[in-house]
Each structure stands twice: as C-alpha cells, then as structure tokens.
Amino acid sequence: MxxxxxxxxxxxxxxxxxxxxxxxxxxxxxxxxxxxxxxxxxxxxxxxxxxxxxxxxxxxxxxxxxxxxxxxxxxxxxxxxxxxxxxxxxxxxxxxxxxxxxxxxxxxxxxxxxxxxxxxxxxxxxxxxxxxxxxxxxxxxxxxxxxxxxxxxxxxxxxxVEYSRIAQAFLGETFTLSELRHVHEAIRGVALDPANFRRQMLSGDALVVTDERVTGGRHRPPRLYRYDTSIELADNGPLPPYRPEGNRS
The missing domain is CATH 3.90.79.10 (Nucleoside Triphosphate Pyrophosphohydrolase)
Structure with a gap:
C-alpha cells in the first residue's frame, strides 16, 4: 500500500x-x-x-x-x-x-x-x-x-567577528594590526582601544607574525601579520566550507 x-x-x-x-x-x-x-x-x-x-x-x-x-x-x-x-x-x-x-x-x-x-x-x-x-x-x-x-x-x-577570523575576508593576505582593528571597528560600529585590541589579537594563535613590514612611512614601519590558513574563516561545524567555483580542492 x-x-x-x-x-x-x-x-x-x-x-x-x-x-x-x-x-x-x-x-x-x-x-x-x-x-x-x-x-x-x-x-x-x-x-x-x-x-x-x-x-x-x-x-x-x-x-x-x-x-x-x-x-x-x-x-x-x-x-x-x-x-x-x-x-x-x-x-x-x-x-x-x-x-x-x-x-x-x-x-x-x-x-x-x-x-x-x-x-x-x-x-x-x-x-x-x-x-x-x-x-x-x-x-x-x-x-x-x-x-x-x-x-x-x-x-x-x-x-x-568577535570570535572568528572572518574579518580576513575584508583584508589582503597580509595586514597590519591597525588595518585589522579598523575592520573590526567598521563592522561593530564602535571605536576600539588600540592597546587592548592588540593584546586581545595576539593572545590567541590565529595570527601569524611575518618577517615583512610596511615600507614608505616616516615612522617605524609596522609589522605585517597573516592568519593561520589552517583555520577556516568561521567554524562551520561538521559541514564542509563553501568553496568558490574553480577553487574546490
């Protein structure tokens, strides 16, 4: 039946x-x-x-x-x-x-x-x-x-944005801590204390310091960082992350 x-x-x-x-x-x-x-x-x-x-x-x-x-x-x-x-x-x-x-x-x-x-x-x-x-x-x-x-x-x-590395989607491969802070401020709509933000970002293991620095400025050139690429932009649980067409390795 x-x-x-x-x-x-x-x-x-x-x-x-x-x-x-x-x-x-x-x-x-x-x-x-x-x-x-x-x-x-x-x-x-x-x-x-x-x-x-x-x-x-x-x-x-x-x-x-x-x-x-x-x-x-x-x-x-x-x-x-x-x-x-x-x-x-x-x-x-x-x-x-x-x-x-x-x-x-x-x-x-x-x-x-x-x-x-x-x-x-x-x-x-x-x-x-x-x-x-x-x-x-x-x-x-x-x-x-x-x-x-x-x-x-x-x-x-x-x-x-407060608990994942999703901010990188708005940045290049490498960036300064100041650039990263500006992304957080733009998303969250609040001004963040630079010293506290730096301490918070460097307390985890998501950021990797590079040997590169920004050149061309009058002051001491800031160091460039990158995100650990082994960590996904956001935790997707057991589901696979979306891969754009042509980049689905």
Whole structure:
C-alpha cells in the first residue's frame, strides 16, 4: 500500500500543496567602503530594483529560484554573479525564511546566504539602473521581508567577528594590526582601544607574525601579520566550507 492510497483525498491534496512550496535563495553581501559624509570605513551592501510585481520598483536583495541541478550555495553564488557581477570568496548559509505570508503571491521559502567581499572586487563593477550599493545601516523600505533579513545578517556578522577570523575576508593576505582593528571597528560600529585590541589579537594563535613590514612611512614601519590558513574563516561545524567555483580542492 502506498502512502498516497492510505491518506484521505482532502489531506492528500494538502500534503501535495505543501510539497510544492517554491524554493528561492537570497544573498546579503557585505563590503567595506568609505561613508559619504565621514569618510570612515562602513558596511555597504548591494540591492536590486524589482522590475515586476509584486513590489515592482522597490529595492530587494539579490536572489532567484533554485535550479533542480544545483546546490543551494551554488544557486546563491550564481544569482549573485548574474545580478551584481560579484563572485564572493566567502559565502555562508544564514537562515531559512518561510513565513506563510511573506510573499503576496503565495508561499515562498527563501534560504538566505551572506557573503563578504573586498572593496577592490566591487570598485571595478559600476552600478546600473537596477543595481545600487547602499549603507547597511541606512536601508530604504525593501520588498518582502528583506529589511528583517538584513537586520539579522548584520547581527550575525557583528557577533561572529568577535570570535572568528572572518574579518580576513575584508583584508589582503597580509595586514597590519591597525588595518585589522579598523575592520573590526567598521563592522561593530564602535571605536576600539588600540592597546587592548592588540593584546586581545595576539593572545590567541590565529595570527601569524611575518618577517615583512610596511615600507614608505616616516615612522617605524609596522609589522605585517597573516592568519593561520589552517583555520577556516568561521567554524562551520561538521559541514564542509563553501568553496568558490574553480577553487574546490
């Protein structure tokens, strides 16, 4: 006896309806860019303008439907590349948003990812009529529940930067402690005491001192550090970390 035959017709229809809930992905991508007024490094993210109903004309997060032959992470990376031309080095699943009334056209479940990119990756990608970078803490009204999604992503990033080496996603291979502190300040939105920050960073084993120093300054050149590459950007538990296409060794 099959499951379908054992279920009353009314209940069977409800089961079938639940099984066909559309699945989509959205991505919150963060980059550090100067604030237009203060010039301080600040979190920005890209939005795309919706060109059809529902919410035609409103801004939204990059996203789209999941294809049958791709993973969720690959779908998020593909949609991000198609809409913003950005290929992130770091991509992590954030949360699944599936409130029944989050879309006026019917039930849609969105698996949301968040990504981090360096400023030089976006500087060479000009904004278009339907793509715009905005301050993460000064969002307009967004389509669907995307304001809530960004709020959650910001909380996740600001929490995670305090106990992981995720800040490296905004830096080059080597960096000074001052550059690392500025990234932490930009993400957390607070000024940090340089001496305390230095002591905190050097008390662990994640940072590796190099033999290199910054050259060209008038003062004693600061030493360059790097992260221990045997440690992942963030603890992903038993799940494998996301590897960008073409770099999945």
């Amino acid at each position: 099959t499951l379908t035959a054992a279920v009353p017709s009314g209940e069977r229809n409800r089961v079938q309806n639940r099984a066909h809930v559309p699945l989509a992905v959205s991505t919150v991508i963060f980059a550090l860019r100067p604030h237009p007024e203060t010039g301080l490094s600040t979190l920005w993210l890209p939005l795309v303008r919706r060109i059809r109903d529902p919410f035609e004309g409103l801004w939204a997060l990059p996203g789209g439907w999941v294809r049958a032959d791709e993973s969720l992470a690959d779908a998020a990376a593909r949609n991000l590349l198609e809409t913003t031309h950005v290929r992130p080095a770091y991509l992590e699943q954030l949360y699944a948003f599936g409130d029944v009334d989050r879309s006026p056209t019917g039930r849609v479940v969105s698996v949301v990812y968040w990504a981090l990119v360096r400023a030089e990756q976006i500087e060479r990608e000009p904004e278009g009529e339907n793509v715009r970078w905005v301050l993460a803490d000064e969002l307009p009204e967004l389509a669907f529940d995307h304001n809530l999604i960004v709020e959650y992503a910001l909380w996740r990033l600001r929490t995670k």
